Amino acid sequence: MNYYSTNRQAPEVNFKEAAIYGQPPDKGLYFPKSIPPLSKKLLDNITQYSHAAIAYEVMKPYTGNEIDDAALKKIVEETIDFPIPLVPVTENIFSLELFHGPTLAFKDVGARFMSRCLGYFSKDIHKKIVVLVATSGDTGGAVAHGFYNVSNVEVVILYPSGKVSSVQEKQLTTLGKNIHALEVNGSFDDCQQMVKQAFSEAGLYKNIFLTSANSINVARWLPQQFYYFFAYKEFFKNGFNRPPVFTVPSGNFGNICAGMLAQASGLPVKHFIAACNANDVVPEFLQTSAYKPKKAVATISNAMDVGNPSNFVRILEIFSNNIPALKNKLSAVSITDKETRQTIKTVYEKNGYLLDPHGAVAYASLEKYLLSHQNETGIILETAHPVKFYDVVEPVIEASIPLPVSVEEQVRKEKKAVWIENEYEELEAFLLKLE
Numbered sequence: 001m002n003y004y005s006t007n008r009q010a011p012e013v014n015f016k017e018a019a020i021y022g023q024p025p026d027k028g029l030y031f032p033k034s035i036p037p038l039s040k041k042l043l044d045n046i047t048q049y050s051h052a053a054i055a056y057e058v059m060k061p062y063t064g065n066e067i068d069d070a071a072l073k074k075i076v077e078e079t080i081d082f083p084i085p086l087v088p089v090t091e092n093i094f095s096l097e098l099f100h101g102p103t104l105a106f107k108d109v110g111a112r113f114m115s116r117c118l119g120y121f122s123k124d125i126h127k128k129i130v131v132l133v134a135t136s137g138d139t140g141g142a143v144a145h146g147f148y149n150v151s152n153v154e155v156v157i158l159y160p161s162g163k164v165s166s167v168q169e170k171q172l173t174t175l176g177k178n179i180h181a182l183e184v185n186g187s188f189d190d191c192q193q194m195v196k197q198a199f200s201e202a203g204l205y206k207n208i209f210l211t212s213a214n215s216i217n218v219a220r221w222l223p224q225q226f227y228y229f230f231a232y233k234e235f236f237k238n239g240f241n242r243p244p245v246f247t248v249p250s251g252n253f254g255n256i257c258a259g260m261l262a263q264a265s266g267l268p269v270k271h272f273i274a275a276c277n278a279n280d281v282v283p284e285f286l287q288t289s290a291y292k293p294k295k296a297v298a299t300i301s302n303a304m305d306v307g308n309p310s311n312f313v314r315i316l317e318i319f320s321n322n323i324p325a326l327k328n329k330l331s332a333v334s335i336t337d338k339e340t341r342q343t344i345k346t347v348y349e350k351n352g353y354l355l356d357p358h359g360a361v362a363y364a365s366l367e368k369y370l371l372s373h374q375n376e377t378g379i380i381l382e383t384a385h386p387v388k389f390y391d392v393v394e395p396v397i398e399a400s401i402p403l404p405v406s407v408e409e410q411v412r413k414e415k416k417a418v419w420i421e422n423e424y425e426e427l428e429a430f431l432l433k434l435e
């Protein structure tokens, strides 16, 4: 499979190059040259496939000859070696729980897949690969755990001191080995600025190859299709034989875009709902057909606080910019923090199910949709464990959430981070030591 840039000013590349470079030089996004149709055998017999077998079938056309079969099988097996259950909440609402991975959020799957691909490709790059990433919280943990122990790859994570939650900090700083945490005396923007400068001066580093673990990387984006296939499989096992409505908490729109790609390749889906918080660029676009990026506003579902969703161009690409066709398949809803809190409370009290703020935005969006589509059945993607956002959730339900055992172990481990000032030279000195 070849990939072209959505800006169409850069050369086509194969999967390996797209995964290693991350972003095309013209600052577009890589997009598959064709959308491979799904095998009828897979769709007709999906309940008989294991999750790993489904994942293999889905990724194979996208990785092509760049990864051999045995290696791809191993990569997908390791990527999804934790449960992804579909849990009924009401008669016609299910929750696909994507938070059973090591950092309790759905980004684990993409990060684990990408890290293993880079590890596989590293044998052809005669330099040490250094993944450099700035994090405001969740991405860093997923990347750290995804790349932990991957040979020939070092990971350097910059995080703003005092500005990530204590659980998030432990997820970044307790692994050791090939994972290096730099605690920056500055803000997230400062961290990001330093990372940008390192990339612009990458030529200075002779023996290391710098790359990012950005969420626009095809190796993080494409495996998110798995969720929709797994959900579809479990949905059928539950006796439902009509395609579901998927509701996806959306920020950068990578996750929902992967679902729409799966649909374009043949997965039966009734409809997609992009569930947004107050950051409503896409809901507004679908109403007015004018795409107006905004400055992000802070909400309690903070992983979705994005004012200019980078993956939205990929959704337009799937539909060849045909907006009426897109509107036929996609709705978008904006939910306030007040509605989010109310939804967490009501669903907890009425249905005995605890949502995190991101899942609650999805749940509230789906409920609105079902008011006028009463015969449909919906699946929300529950993207994070509620304990990750206990400071929001606990006061709403007036109860405490027990820490899962895996998190308790993480929290008990000793933090190891290198303190640096907000000066590029300090990052540079650290990188040179890795050479």
Ligand SMILES: *Cc1c(COP(=O)(O)O)cnc(C)c1O
Pocket (backbone or CB within 6 Å): 105, 106, 107, 138, 249, 250, 251, 252, 253, 254, 255, 256, 303, 304, 358, 383, 384
């Ligand atoms: C990243 C994230 C999202 C948003 O996903 P996108 O693919 O950026 O739309 C939603 N929920 C949680 C918990 C996240 O970490």
